[in-house]
Amino acid sequence: MTKMSDVAKLAQVSTATVSRVLQKPETVKEETKQKVLEVIKKLDYQPNILARNFRRLETKTILVVMPSILNNVFSQIIVGIDYEATKSGYQVILGNTMQDEQRALGLINHLKQKQVDGMILLTARLDMNELVKISKEYSVVLVSDFLENKNVLPTIAIDNMKESYRITEHLIKLGHTKIAHISGPLDMSMSRDRLSGYQKALMDHNLPIEYGYLEKGDYSFQSGYDSMLSLMDLKCPPTAVVAASDRMAMGAVKAAKKKGVQVPNHIAIVGFDDIEFSKLFEPALTTVAQPFFEMGKKAMSILQQQIAGEQINNDIILLKSELKIRESCGFNLK
């Protein structure tokens, strides 16, 4: 393997000069530079990245931590991250926690061991104290979920409360008064925000908040299915359901169909996320489309600033999302 000293020897310069040609070309005389570049090409010299990383104590690699890449929502964010990362020569390492605390801690260790220059979290479900500590010492950005203590680390997300409010309001405007909610796990800030938005919409329109109309799911298809079965068993079942994810909405629709209840004729069901399959689903889901790609891009770009040592304020950056009105809410406007 050709190394820098080989290039230096053949070009009759020092390794320092070769290095400068590569790092700060403007500090090298044109003539020398040309000579060195020629030799580099001739010997097909490639710098040893491992040596470079070691010397610089950086890896040009970032870690993305998420529950599982199987969830298409995360894949979409990752594509945005990857897009931005590639532009500036960063590599992206995958960290599936599989909801396992132990795995998550192992991943965080990569940061401590300087195996990666920074970390993007696609969910905040880690030990809170640990996270706060970590984010003080290393470059970390949070996407899509929030942290209890705001302003601890930069966060990219959408305004879950507002969007949840909007989609609930949409149902109200369609005439629904008995609206249920299938929430995500309430230890997630995101889930609570979506719940709040739903509740606020009801209150603002003078509708009662029925305790029985709140079902707690976990964003999975199955939990949507089960929750819907419970809702339909109520003495006075809802005529509309706001699910906190498309997967749960799909589960709910399937449950309704199973019981012979038609969507949207008998009951309106809306979701959240706008995953790939939502428009193919029958009925096509009315939902809130998140700008996943943009979120990923933005997160990566903030992370890079952090890594570069720029002063970052730990603001929450809210990106714009879009209400997608399709069939599952009834009154398809298409």
Place this chain on the structure above:
Amino acid sequence: MTKMSDVAKLAQVSTATVSRVLQKPETVKEETKQKVLEVIKKLDYQPNILARNFRRLETKTILVVMPSILNNVFSQIIVGIDYEATKSGYQVILGNTMQDEQRALGLINHLKQKQVDGMILLTARLDMNELVKISKEYSVVLVSDFLENKNVLPTIAIDNMKESYRITEHLIKLGHTKIAHISGPLDMSMSRDRLSGYQKALMDHNLPIEYGYLEKGDYSFQSGYDSMLSLMDLKCPPTAVVAASDRMAMGAVKAAKKKGVQVPNHIAIVGFDDIEFSKLFEPALTTVAQPFFEMGKKAMSILQQQIAGEQINNDIILLKSELKIRESCGFNLK
């Protein structure tokens, strides 16, 4: 940051001994070992991975190259890879080619620059000569797709021909005689195998192979949709369609519905892959389930053997897949 020499000093030994405690503990006297381990714990010493990588000229990192992580098929394989990789301390780097030759070459460069110890390809759509060359020099494993020149690099896949044969035969046994095929891009070995299986099934059952019954898609929903429209426009349209992917099958179903043709009543449609939504789709897709997780695991384990320098024969390893008979083929056996 504590370094090895700090530990050595405090433990009153040389760095060589500290290193040995970590690398080859059995060569160090019990007493010394204990002393060193104590100091390591006391100082919370973590070896500098960058220095180690540099010295060893390895990264404990592997690269997964695929068209796009958005495709759930790839995510599933990756989970298998990641599972196996994590077990032995490997990291997984994502390489989305986005179907862009340039990006693909950039990724391969990571191998050449020793930024990764090995590479797993989730598709063979790269420059063939380059690939053959690369695979001679570096550790590379191919998953799911095949290479023209067999036995160039280890390959993990399913028997596409056989499975395509089986699912086609299933339609024949249901009484269909006019069966069309929507293939993948025919520059992929995988696509050609699925086509061959379909053709062989027809021939073995003395059915004619109509040229008009072959539509070329690209595995996408849209191409399935478009292909189906063409098929329905034929003078004598097929009564069954074998699509080479579930996405295309879904596209085909949607196209059929759009034209008022019922599935499976008027026409049977089957797919390939068994992606997450295939069972939620209406009608639920009859399809071939691939053991993605296992494929990923196996690929990673072979790759590790290669990296470790073991002699690998470039066999094709075929894993077992399963015919999932659901609604879209009619005669639901459930």
Place this chain on the structure above:
DNA sequence: TCCAAATATGTAATCGATTACATGTTATTA
């Protein structure tokens, strides 16, 4: 008890790029 073999540990070179600092060279100005 003595010596060879087996163990245990230390010394110092090494991996290859980077960079602070020193030195050398050219351009600029009075």
Place this chain on the structure above:
DNA sequence: TAATAACATGTAATCGATTACATATTTGGA
């Protein structure tokens, strides 16, 4: 022309773990 600034290049230390080789210590056998 001399003095200084500006530019160009070289020297050599550095990053921190690993390991070949050298040296020291212990063990076991005769």
